[in-house]
Amino acid sequence: MAGLQRLKYHAMEDSEAPASAQPAAHFRGDGESPAAIPEHFPSDEAAARFFMARLLRRDERPTMRSAAAEEETVPGMVLSSERELPGTRTSLLHFDQTSGTIPVFGGEAVVELAPGRALVSADLRVGAAPDAGTSPTLDAAEAVAAVAHAAGLSVTAGDVPPPTLAWLHKDETDAWRLAWHVRDVPGLPPEARTETGHGLGDSFRTRHTLAEYLVDAHNGAILFYFSTAPTAAIPVKCAGVDEDDAAVEFYGARVDTDGGSAFELFDPLRRVRTFDLGLGEIESAQVPAAAVNHTKGVFGAEHRAAVTAHRNGALVQDFYKSVLQRNGIDDRGMELVSVINCTSPRDREPPEWANACWWKGRMWYGQVSRGGRLVSLAQHLVVIAHEITHGVIETSSNLVYREQSGALNESFADVMGVIIANWWRAPDRDDPSTWDWRIGTGLGRSGNPLRDFADPGSVGYPAHMDHYMVTFADLGGVHINSNIHNKAIHHLLTAVGPGGERVLSVEDVALLAYLTLLHLTRLATFAEARENMIDVARVYFSADPDRVSEVVAAVAAAYDAVGITGR
Numbered sequence: 050m051a052g053l054q055r056l057k058y059h060a061m062e063d064s065e066a067p068a069s070a071q072p073a074a075h076f077r078g079d080g081e082s083p084a085a086i087p088e089h090f091p092s093d094e095a096a097a098r099f100f101m102a103r104l105l106r107r108d109e110r111p112t113m114r115s116a117a118a119e120e121e122t123v124p125g126m127v128l129s130s131e132r133e134l135p136g137t138r139t140s141l142l143h144f145d146q147t148s149g150t151i152p153v154f155g156g157e158a159v160v161e162l163a164p165g166r167a168l169v170s171a172d173l174r175v176g177a178a179p180d181a182g183t184s185p186t187l188d189a190a191e192a193v194a195a196v197a198h199a200a201g202l203s204v205t206a207g208d209v210p211p212p213t214l215a216w217l218h219k220d221e222t223d224a225w226r227l228a229w230h231v232r233d234v235p236g237l238p239p240e241a242r243t244e245t246g247h248g249l250g251d252s253f254r255t256r257h258t259l260a261e262y263l264v265d266a267h268n269g270a271i272l273f274y275f276s277t278a279p280t281a282a283i284p285v286k287c288a289g290v291d292e293d294d295a296a297v298e299f300y301g302a303r304v305d306t307d308g309g310s311a312f313e314l315f316d317p318l319r320r321v322r323t324f325d326l327g328l329g330e331i332e333s334a335q336v337p338a339a340a341v342n343h344t345k346g347v348f349g350a351e352h353r354a355a356v357t358a359h360r361n362g363a364l365v366q367d368f369y370k371s372v373l374q375r376n377g378i379d380d381r382g383m384e385l386v387s388v389i390n391c392t393s394p395r396d397r398e399p400p401e402w403a404n405a406c407w408w409k410g411r412m413w414y415g416q417v418s419r420g421g422r423l424v425s426l427a428q429h430l431v432v433i434a435h436e437i438t439h440g441v442i443e444t445s446s447n448l449v450y451r452e453q454s455g456a457l458n459e460s461f462a463d464v465m466g467v468i469i470a471n472w473w474r475a476p477d478r479d480d481p482s483t484w485d486w487r488i489g490t491g492l493g494r495s496g497n498p499l500r501d502f503a504d505p506g507s508v509g510y511p512a513h514m515d516h517y518m519v520t521f522a523d524l525g526g527v528h529i530n531s532n533i534h535n536k537a538i539h540h541l542l543t544a545v546g547p548g549g550e551r552v553l554s555v556e557d558v559a560l561l562a563y564l565t566l567l568h569l570t571r572l573a574t575f576a577e578a579r580e581n582m583i584d585v586a587r588v589y590f591s592a593d594p595d596r597v598s599e600v601v602a603a604v605a606a607a608y609d610a611v612g613i614t615g616r
């Protein structure tokens with residue numbers, strides 16, 4: 050007897066799929082492909098059901114064939130959600146599998162459809178659960194009592210939502226078991242309760258875990274359990290004052306303390322956590338175990354630096370997630386950890402340290418004296434976005450930090466820094482003529498910015514390959530020659546067509562730059578960046594050939610203008 054089995058399909062791997070299912074392919078189906086569309090469907094659900102049935106019937110495995118039944122509609126699959134994806138404009142439909150009326154635990158299907166309802170992809174995990182023996186020996190209350198006994202909890206049936214029946218496949222015994230599915234149980238069994246290891250005892254999260262249990266409906270044995278932790282951490286809306294004296298809102302979490310509860314700078318949704326090094330040395334001081342916290346959710350002006358770093362970090366995370374569809378710095382949900390109040394006596398006499406950097410997978414911030422107090426560098430959103438982008442680069446193309454590849458590393462950090470800062474701060478984020486192009490205002494020599502994206506020459510940097518600096522300093526001029534590539538992207542952001550209209554939206558430039566970055570190899574050159582951006586543009590705009598030539602011309606012109614020419 051087999052348990053759950055998987056079936057995966059993608060139109061891009063199917064040479065017979067119709068072109069409408071393939072973003073950039075030129076195949077025309079002959080009707081044999083699973084993605085071929087035989088008729089007009091009344092709904093996305095009807096189309097998804099048709100394709101699921103076809104895929105299951107084509108499969109040799111008995112489990113798959115039995116899940117398809119004899120019908121075209123796959124009656125065992127129940128639609129649970131449906132959403133349109135940003136970026137690809139495809140629809141994603143989730144189905145849960147049932148046998149008769151009883152859900153099959155873990156049995157589900159995810160079906161993706163193109164705008165014309167052609168099949169793009171399908172991922173099914175289904176099992177051939179029995180359709181007989183659906184009467185439980187224990188009732189729901191007895192199942193909850195079995196959980197309470199096994200977990201050592203005082204929970205009763207009145208404390209949890211009504212349990213439901215489910216089929217569960219036990220791989221150890223290769224048998225289907227009828228189970229009661231008990232949800233929202235306030236605790237895991239003793240063997241699953243682990244200490245967190247930092248000596249503070251049970252963490253808030255461990256103590257407040259909600260768990261789900263599957264209990265054998267005939268003998269009360271605990272068959273399976275798991276934590277529902279992802280929904281247990283609920284963000285709390287907090288407020289405070291930032292380094293610019295602005296009242297800002299941000300998200301934290303409520304934590305238990307000895308004296309009651311507090312609010313800490315941990316945003317569980319955006320995965321941003323902020324610590325205070327207390328002016329300790331960046332290289333040697335121990336980062337505290339707990340994030341910055343305050344007895345009230347209104348932080349006031351006491352934690353300006355922490356509030357600023359926390360909120361600006363969240364803005365960068367939000368941009369990467371919503372505009373570039375990147376899931377955190379490493380695209381795998383990595384937490385953004387910020388550490389404020391850092392010093393480095395070798396660079397500057399404490400308590401000042403005029404720096405902010407991405408180092409050892411964290412953001413570290415120094416501070417400078419101004420107006421009689423220390424002001425954190427976390428106030429420069431453009432600098433933060435620049436530094437966090439170094440983290441993105443480190444976990445993607447990982448451009449070697451020397452000469453041209455190093456200058457590209459610096460430039461892409463500036464590109465994202467300038468775009469992200471203006472996305473949140475410019476008078477009109479969609480109109481670059483309203484943007485502030487300066488990077489690190491006031492942090493350069495004699496009050497100048499560190500760099501100027503639109504006018505590198507104003508702070509003494511080259512803006513054309515004619516002035517490319519060959520040097521051993523600055524690792525081959527990574528902060529110098531980067532300005533040439535910056536200027537190319539500035540040309541692209543502001544490029545206009547014959548009628549004066551901008552060729553590319555800000556989102557398009559951001560996405561082109563980001564996708565180019567992902568495609569680069571570690572030792573990429575300026576010319577390779579140009580070449581990759583043109584390749585990326587060809588795919589990205591492939592739905593419209595006129596648009597492709599227009600955009601490719603704009604990219605080529607932007608690079609030509611700074612002397613980065615094609616090969």
Ligand SMILES: [Zn+2]
Nearest residue numbers: 435439459462
């Ligand atoms: Zn940098």
